[in-house]
Amino acid sequence: MVKVSGEALMGPDAFGLHPPTVTRIAADLADARALGVELAVVVGGGNIFRGVQGAAKGLDRATADQLGMLATVMNALALEAAIEAAGTPARTMSAVAMPTVCEPYSRQKALSHLAKGRVVLLAGGTGNPFFTTDTGGALRAAELGCGALLKATNVDGVYSSDPKADPAAVRYERLTHSEAIDRQLGVMDAAAFALARESRMPIIVFSIQEPGAVTAVLRGEGRATLVTA
Numbered sequence: 001m002v003k004v005s006g007e008a009l010m011g012p013d014a015f016g017l018h019p020p021t022v023t024r025i026a027a028d029l030a031d032a033r034a035l036g037v038e039l040a041v042v043v044g045g046g047n048i049f050r051g052v053q054g055a056a057k058g059l060d061r062a063t064a065d066q067l068g069m070l071a072t073v074m075n076a077l078a079l080e081a082a083i084e085a086a087g088t089p090a091r092t093m094s095a096v097a098m099p100t101v102c103e104p105y106s107r108q109k110a111l112s113h114l115a116k117g118r119v120v121l122l123a124g125g126t127g128n129p130f131f132t133t134d135t136g137g138a139l140r141a142a143e144l145g146c147g148a149l150l151k152a153t154n155v156d157g158v159y160s161s162d163p164k165a166d167p168a169a170v171r172y173e174r175l176t177h178s179e180a181i182d183r184q185l186g187v188m189d190a191a192a193f194a195l196a197r198e199s200r201m202p203i204i205v206f207s208i209q210e211p212g213a214v215t216a217v218l219r220g221e222g223r224a225t226l227v228t229a
Contacts, residue, residue: 001040001041001042001137001140001141001144001146001148001149001150002029002032002039002040002041002042002150002152002214003041003042003044003133003134003137003149003150003151003152004025004041004042004043004044004079004152004208005044005046005152005153005154006043006044006045006046006047006048006050006071006072006075007044007046007047007154008021008025008152008153008154008208008209009021009022009025009043009047009075009078009079010047015047015048016047016048017047017075017078022078022079022082023082023085023086024211025079025082025208026079026082026083026085026086027082027086027211028208028211028212028213028214028215029041029079029083029088029119029214030083030086030087030088030119031212031214031215032214032215032218033088033117033119034088035215035218035219037218038114038115039114039119039120040110040114040119040120040121040122040140040141040144040146041076041079041119041120041121041122042122042123042133042136042137042140043072043075043076043079043121043122043123043133044072044075044133045068045069045070045071045072045074045075045133046068046071047071047075048071048074048075049064049067049068049070049071050068051064051065051066051067051068051129052064054067054068061129061130062129062130064129065125065129065130065131066096066129068125069095069096069123069124069125069127070096072123072124072125072133073092073094073096073098073101073102073123073124075123076092076094076102076121076122076123077092077101077102077121077123079121080092080102080119080121083119083121088118088119089116089117089118089119090118090119090120090121091103091113091118091119091120091121092121092123093105093106093109093110093113093120093121093122093123094122094123094124095122095123095124095125095126095127095136096123096124096127102123105122105124105127107143107144110122110140110144111144114144122136122140124136126139131191132189132191132192134151134188134189134191134192135189135191135192135195137149137151137192138188138191138192138193138195138196138199138201139195141196141199141201142195142196142198142199142201146201147202148201148202148203148204149196149201149202149203149204150203150204150206150214150217150218151187151188151203151204151205151206152206152207152208152213152214153187153205153206153207153208154207154208154209155187155205155207156171156206156207156223156224157171157172157173157205157206157207157223157224157225158171158172158175158180158185158187158205158225158227159171159172159185159187160172160183160185162186171225172225173225173226174225174226174227174228175225175226175227175228176197176227176228176229177193177194177196177197177203177227177228177229178197180193180227181193181194181197187205188203188205193227196227197229200229202226202227202228202229203226203227203228204217204224204225204226204227205224205225205227206222206223206224206225207223
């Protein structure tokens with residue numbers, strides 16, 4: 001399972017989708033699938049709308065989160081089209097039912113798509129407000145029996161604090177789920193770490209800024225932080 005943040009799809013832009021970046025990430029995902037692994041992808045929506053920020057500006061939190069879920073569907077559809085253009089079959093499935101746009105999510109159908117060699121893009125988070133797409137990624141990874149959750153971000157691992165704001169931030173090579181929760185490390189929310197801990201799901205946190213980053217992680221290469229039980 002690869003969790004791709006919405007912000008990663010912005011590239012150098014301040015908002016929305018940056019087509020060359022979407023194409024690059026899609027090519028990386030297609031190359032990862034070509035290694036012979038079954039590949040599912042959970043996509044965030046922060047490049048278009050983030051529920052917490054919407055709530056801070058006066059929107060009801062549940063409504064704001066629903067808008068964020070819709071943003072993840074737009075991102076997933078864009079990635080699906082780019083992955084297909086790279087020559088790899090892909091399907092978008094949404095936890096928020098919109099059958100004229102994409103398939104509703106079901107575990108059985110997702111497993112069927114994976115078995116047929118398709119990259120499955122999972123949108124809509126968990127389908128419920130008050131849960132992040134990180135938690136959705138951990139949930140879907142556990143549901144689908146994934147071997148690992150790859151958290152693709154804009155930084156090359158887990159740090160003691162935000163490395164962009166704190167030059168003294170320390171980067172970790174390895175952590176346990178419990179250490180990540182106890183130290184309140186912000187790369188993923190506590191619910192996602194707790195769910196991964198319960199299902200004994202390894203999490204690999206890495207930067208998706210460089211071409212080939214996903215395939216490098218799958219080959220055990222590149223710079224990343226491993227979070228295990």
